[in-house]
Amino acid sequence: MHRTKVKVVEEALDANNTIAAANRSDFDRAGVKVINFMSAPGAGKTTLLERVVADLPGVRVGVLEGDVQGSMDADRLASLHIPVIQLNTDPSFGGECHLDANMVRSAVPSLPLDEIDLLVIENVGNLVCPAEFKVGEDTRVMVTSVTEGEEKPLKYPLMFRACELVLINKIDLLPHIDFDVERLLYNIDQVHPDVETILVSARTGEGIDTWREWLLRLAAREGAIAAG
Amino acid sequence: MHELSLSSAVVNTAVKHAEGRRVELVSLRIGRLRQVVPETLEFYFGFVARDTVCDGARLEYEIIDARLHCNPCATEWGIEIPAFRCPTCGGSDVEVASGNEFEVESIEIEEAECIAPR
Numbered sequence: 001m002h003r004t005k006v007k008v009v010e011e012a013l014d015a016n017n018t019i020a021a022a023n024r025s026d027f028d029r030a031g032v033k034v035i036n037f038m039s040a041p042g043a044g045k046t047t048l049l050e051r052v053v054a055d056l057p058g059v060r061v062g063v064l065e066g067d068v069q070g071s072m073d074a075d076r077l078a079s080l081h082i083p084v085i086q087l088n089t090d091p092s093f094g095g096e097c098h099l100d101a102n103m104v105r106s107a108v109p110s111l112p113l114d115e116i117d118l119l120v121i122e123n124v125g126n127l128v129c130p131a132e133f134k135v136g137e138d139t140r141v142m143v144t145s146v147t148e149g150e151e152k153p154l155k156y157p158l159m160f161r162a163c164e165l166v167l168i169n170k171i172d173l174l175p176h177i178d179f180d181v182e183r184l185l186y187n188i189d190q191v192h193p194d195v196e197t198i199l200v201s202a203r204t205g206e207g208i209d210t211w212r213e214w215l216l217r218l219a220a221r222e223g224a225i226a227a228g
Numbered sequence: 229m230h231e232l233s234l235s236s237a238v239v240n241t242a243v244k245h246a247e248g249r250r251v252e253l254v255s256l257r258i259g260r261l262r263q264v265v266p267e268t269l270e271f272y273f274g275f276v277a278r279d280t281v282c283d284g285a286r287l288e289y290e291i292i293d294a295r296l297h298c299n300p301c302a303t304e305w306g307i308e309i310p311a312f313r314c315p316t317c318g319g320s321d322v323e324v325a326s327g328n329e330f331e332v333e334s335i336e337i338e339e340a341e342c343i344a345p346r
Contacts, residue, residue: 001338003252008245008332012237012256098230128263129230157310158263190311193320 016133019101023108023136030113032062033219034121036137038159040152041125043143044169046073047202049120052212054080059219062116064107066099066124073122083112089124098129104136118219127152131159139218145170150183153191160191165198165214172201231265234330235272239282241332251282253336256289259327266291294327 011017027034039045053061062083065074074086087107089096096103104121111119121137123130142163144152147170153160160166166188174181181199188197198214200207242254254273258264266289273287297304298314299321312322 001340003336004339006245006335006337008241008334010241010245011329011331012234012241013330015237015240096230096233098233100233129233132230132234132263154310156263158261161312190313193313193322 013132016101019105020134020136023101023104024138026108027113027119027136027138032113032116032119033221034119034137034139035218036121036123036130036135036140037142038123038127038130038140038163039125039143039145040127040148043125043145043148044202045122045125045143046076048143048167048169048200048208048211049077049122050080051202051205051208052215053077053082053120056118056212056215056219059118059216060116061118061120062112064104064111064119064121066103066122068095068097068124083116085110096129097124097126098133099123099135100133101135118215127156127159131156131162138221139164141165141167143167143169144184146173146177146179146181146184150180150187153184153187157191160188160195163192163195165196166192167211168197168199169202171199171206172204231268232272232276234264235269235276238269238273238287238332239276239280242282242285242335243280245332245335246281246337249281249337249339251285251335251337253286253288254282255333255335256287257292257329257331257333258289259292259329260294261324261327262330264330290333292326292329295325297323297325299323 037045063077064085064087066087067073069088069090071086074084078084085107087103121135140163142159144166188195198207198210200211242251258266270287277283277285294307295304296307298317298319300319301314301317303314303316304325305315313320314322
């Protein structure tokens with residue numbers, strides 16, 4: 001026996017990216033725009049969706065809800081009478097901390113792609129892992145909240161760099177906490193120069209109109225766009 | 229935690245290129261901009277490799293420094309902290325020249341002595 005070195009030079013996530021491309025082409029064919037929606041747990045993803053998904057004139061929204069366990073978030077969104085598909089990462093994936101392209105692939109047949117214009121894939125709450133895995137999205141949006149600290153972009157640069165829009169949530173709490181919004185914005189700009197940001201409060205509704213308008217502009221975009 | 233998925237991806241890539249031959253060593257290139265913890269990756273790799281031709285294989289990795297390139301002014305620089313604006317022109321049209329890698333660079337396989345030359 002002897003040893004031989006075999007040159008490979010292949011991105012280890014190529015297989016994931018290939019499946020993501022297959023998802024993407026299914027979504028494109030159905031004319032559905034797709035957002036990969038990410039944040040830390042508890043930043044307010046579901047509430048920010050609740051605020052807008054039933055109120056986008058001319059844009060029918062569906063949600064693919066990713067959680068390790070349970071359907072609490074999916075139930076909340078389903079009560080708004082929009083199509084919601086639950087994807088749990090626990091039963092067959094060992095409780096994965098993120099969605100990958102294959103998990104989304106498994107959900108594609110259950111998605112009513114002909115009945116929606118915009119699909120929001122609400123990823124598992126986590127600032128690290130979801131940023132590594134494309135799932136077939138047109139774009140990525142993340143939420144950070146003012147209770148998370150100003151240094152988050154510096155600690156989780158991959159996530160902040162992966163996104164086209166950063167929603168800064170819970171601004172209604174600003175009078176009660178020591179949080180420097182300018183410093184957060186500066187740190188975001190360091191990590192992802194010129195990325196779009198919107199200050200919002202899912203609780204009071206401040207900034208929600210701007211978030212809604214952003215979604216309407218996304219839905220109206222022509223054709224495919226590059227997803228980082 | 230995603231190192232479990234990433235180690236599966238590494239094993240799958242190595243298995244594909246091994247074409248049934250036993251793998252002794254898997255060499256990776258990991259960019260500093262990827263949030264990969266190599267020690268955790270190695271730990272999971274041992275488990276995920278079981279029952280494949282990578283069972284018992286060693287995992288080695290090279291860490292690739294992050295370098296950025298500014299498109300308008302062509303400045304190229306290395307970064308230690310996540311600051312992606314061009315230090316020369318202050319612009320944002322900046323590309324990652326290196327540091328985003330997560331690739332299987334090569335594998336070492338065991339082969340029988342008497343095989344026809346390829």
